[in-house]
Amino acid sequence: MRRRCQHVRPAVPVSEFAGFRFPPEVIVLAARWYLRYGLSYRDVEELLAERGITVDHVTIYRRVLRFTPLLVEAARPCRHSTGDRWFVGETYVKVVGRWTYLYRAVDQVGQVIDVLAAEHRDLAAARRFFTRALSHSRKPVEVTTDRAPVYPRVLDEQLPAAHHVDVARANNRIESDHSRLKARLRPMRGLKRLRSAQTISAGNALVQNIRRGHYELGTDTDTDPRLRLTTAFAELTLAI
Incomplete structure (x- = not known):
């Protein structure tokens, strides 16, 4: 039986909601x-x-x-500890009429590990994504990605001991999970700021993980x- 989570309130004088009109x-x-x-x-x-x-x-x-x-x-x-098998990939949304990439990862039980909105699909963005994800997750023993050429280099740098899988259709798990996020983003008809893409995608991941019991x-x-x-x-x- 899992131990119930206990929040520790920081030693601040007022709530974050103080000063706002609505409760x-x-x-x-x-x-x-x-x-x-x-x-x-x-x-x-x-x-x-x-x-x-x-x-x-x-x-x-x-x-x-x-x-x-x-x-x-x-x-x-x-949050529950993440699994030791990660599925990593990118999807995209329009921000001010331009395609913006969303790096996302899920583990083998469907927990969304992290999300990163980036203007470019390149080595720097992939490196930032893995740095963020590893800062609050345990290191995986296996990482499945698409065949983007940046991934082998990033994994060699940050997860040299992990087994890297990039065979065709091996990453269907993250591709399927992208569709749930895209369904949420569709009514927005485009976003105005990169910050909005990051915030809404992270919030949607939180909602998914809570509903899935993570x-x-x-x-x-x-x-x-x-x-x-x-x-x-x-x-x-x-x-x-």
């Missing part, structure tokens, strides 16, 4: 809806209006960008599995 519950609700469902910011604005909450879609956009990284960081102590959040035995995400975000609200 934490409303801010996190808007962020959760946006990260979980195929909604636009205007859709979230309309749903909140149905609950008697009047807020402009631009404000929702700003709050999602402000609080999603905080939610991701607050959840980190509750965090000790929303895991009370009497919690309806359909409410796991709702309960988890309520716990994270208290942590920030």
Whole structure:
């Protein structure tokens, strides 16, 4: 039986929500809806209006960008250890009309390990991605990638002991996982900033991992599995 995660609040005088017009519950609700469902910011604005909450879609956009990284960081102590087999690949989205690459990795049980938005698909971007991923994950014994020529060099530098697999169709696991992210990004009709691509992709990964049971959040035995995400975000609200 897994030990329940206990958040440690930092020694700060006020909550991150202090000074904002709306209470934490409303801010996190808007962020959760946006990260979980195929909604636009205007859709979230309309749903909140149905609950008697009047807020402009631009404000929702700003709050999602402000609080999603905080939610991701607050959840980190509750995250399960990553697996020892990684599947790494890139997908892409448009940012201000230009294709931007999203480096992503999942392990053998479907946990999203990390996400990195980059303007270029090159050695520097691949190196940054692995540096980020390894900073908060255990080293894998096997890494499966596509046949991009940068990967052997990066893996030789950072994971020389890992077995590298790049045969055709071996990376179907990450390709399938990309489709879930792309389904979420599709209603946005393009993003305006690289920061938005990074934040929304990381937030979507958090939502996926919680729903798949890769965090000790929303895991009370009497919690309806359909409410796991709702309960988890309520716990994270208290942590920030």
